[in-house]
Amino acid sequence: MDKIKDDPYLMDHNYDGIQELDNPMPTWWLITFFVTIVFAGIYYFHYELSQITSSDIELKQELAEVEALRNAAQASEPKMEATDLNALVSDTNAIAAGKKQYDLRCAACHGPAGGGGIGPNLTDDWWIHGKGSIQDIHGIVANGVLDKGMPAWKEMMSASDVNHVSAYVVSLKGTNPANAKKAEGQKVE
């Protein structure tokens, strides 16, 4: 069969009456196509064949950065057991920092001056838990007495804030605020 019409794209051959068009892809498409082929070659060389970098190497670098940040954060967090609680009892800066925490978090239940309210009086010689040492107070403040309504502050305060507020509570001893709550617990001589 002859050409149906004189089309510049029509090719010379003909299969059972089906004629082939030679319709080239547009130039912009071809350029994009070849660029992707070249890019794939460069990419494969860069990430798979060369030792310049690879996903593995990048992952290791990023994990090392995370590890370094984590170590730095741990190093700056004061360790509770490393702090000498006894020394805080006479540390006026620690006590002042502890008062800020007390006013913010404790005064609502223990009274603005520690005389008690919902919670017991913290200024007298009577203690429900322990004997009023900074270690005893620290333990109660950190772990709370959940079934009696005293929160576990280590969940909500930094370790150093718990240390400081404990030192402040020790400093309240014997201050005798007005309208203090009656004694609870055992008298400690």
Ligand code: HEC
């Ligand atoms: C929601 C109320 C509430 C808040 C807020 C609260 N406490 Fe208490 N606290 C209590 C209660 C109630 C008790 C008594 C627990 C018991 O009867 O065993 C208590 C007990 C204590 C005791 C032990 C007293 C004793 O006689 O043995 C200490 C010390 C103490 N609180 C310190 C603090 C400090 C410091 C804060 C702030 C960081 C604080 N509390 C915040 C309610 C509270």
